[in-house]
Amino acid sequence: MSGRYARQMVLPEVGPEGQQRLGAATVLVAGAGGLGCAVLPYLCAAGVGRLLIVDHDRVDESNLHRQPLYRMSDLGEPKARAAAAAMRQLNPEVRVEDGVARLTPANAAEWVSRADLVIDAADSLALTYILSDECLGEGKPLVSASVLGLSGYAGAFCGGAPSYRAVFPEMPRQVGSCAQSGVLGTAVGVIGTLQAHMSLALLLELTPTVLGQLVSVDFRTLRFSGFCFASAREPVAPALRFIAPEEVREADVVVDLRSLTEAPVSPFRGALRLGVEDIERAGVPDTSASRVVLCCRSGIRAWHAAQALRRRGRADLALIALGE
Numbered sequence: 001m002s003g004r005y006a007r008q009m010v011l012p013e014v015g016p017e018g019q020q021r022l023g024a025a026t027v028l029v030a031g032a033g034g035l036g037c038a039v040l041p042y043l044c045a046a047g048v049g050r051l052l053i054v055d056h057d058r059v060d061e062s063n064l065h066r067q068p069l070y071r072m073s074d075l076g077e078p079k080a081r082a083a084a085a086a087m088r089q090l091n092p093e094v095r096v097e098d099g100v101a102r103l104t105p106a107n108a109a110e111w112v113s114r115a116d117l118v119i120d121a122a123d124s125l126a127l128t129y130i131l132s133d134e135c136l137g138e139g140k141p142l143v144s145a146s147v148l149g150l151s152g153y154a155g156a157f158c159g160g161a162p163s164y165r166a167v168f169p170e171m172p173r174q175v176g177s178c179a180q181s182g183v184l185g186t187a188v189g190v191i192g193t194l195q196a197h198m199s200l201a202l203l204l205e206l207t208p209t210v211l212g213q214l215v216s217v218d219f220r221t222l223r224f225s226g227f228c229f230a231s232a233r234e235p236v237a238p239a240l241r242f243i244a245p246e247e248v249r250e251a252d253v254v255v256d257l258r259s260l261t262e263a264p265v266s267p268f269r270g271a272l273r274l275g276v277e278d279i280e281r282a283g284v285p286d287t288s289a290s291r292v293v294l295c296c297r298s299g300i301r302a303w304h305a306a307q308a309l310r311r312r313g314r315a316d317l318a319l320i321a322l323g324e
Helices: 003-009 015-024 034-046 079-090 108-113 125-138 185-203 276-282 300-311
Strands: 026-030 050-054 095-099 117-120 141-148 151-158 213-218 223-228 253-256 292-296 317-321
Touching: 003 015, 003 034, 015 185, 026 034, 026 108, 034 050, 034 079, 034 141, 034 185, 050 079, 079 095, 108 125, 117 125, 117 185, 125 141, 125 151, 125 317, 141 185, 151 185, 185 213, 276 300, 292 300, 300 317
Parallel strands: 026 050, 026 117, 050 095, 117 141, 253 292, 292 317
Antiparallel strands: 141 151, 151 213, 213 223
């Protein structure tokens, strides 16, 4: 076994057996942005046997303050491909596969099925729920994290622990983005490294387990906090699930919740153009025989519109997060 792992193998918690477990593991990293740039080098350097990197975005100069994995020469390149190339240079013993694609409800199951552990580093709340649903069904651990401004968290869900839905059964009314709210690169680095540590702890089967634990950090005050959610119960009501645009059926009634200014043309022919407030006030036209599909950019408005329709007795609902 390579001498590059000597300093971690000397730990009684690792040793030859633990290193073999790492070498036999396949980890899916969903997102090669700020969190992914912190997660990937540590997993690769530790000798995780196989890394699957999925990201649809390309490297932009505005990324570089918090994504130091990339160089100026990477500008315009797909992040998944550039990250995979950097990992192969870092540790040629690790098998790296890049997927230049957007993770969606249509392909998430396939990617999750190929991994032993899934890392949610994609900065998409809709995708967090999608990955959590898949991991819960597959019995695989999900290490999810988020950073915004000067605060962030990382937690270990599924794989025998409660799902993300069990801990966060409701989406917030709105969520900011790095572009809108700003983010400090070091905050992203700390949370991403914490995410990598949680992942290694799970792969090494350290006890007590980090499953069912969430750690949050206030970077303004340097306060760490968190909680155990191991006893959280899965929601009783049927989950509001996200679907891919290509899963829309001809009989569906599609409601595009984006304004005409935001999206002058809907990708769905004949889609109704309503706002969340319209649906909360009056619902949708009588469509008792049809599924209602609600779509918006992030999925958050679709979630709240669906909840409003549920209160009106609608049950056959689906959500779409169209993304940028």
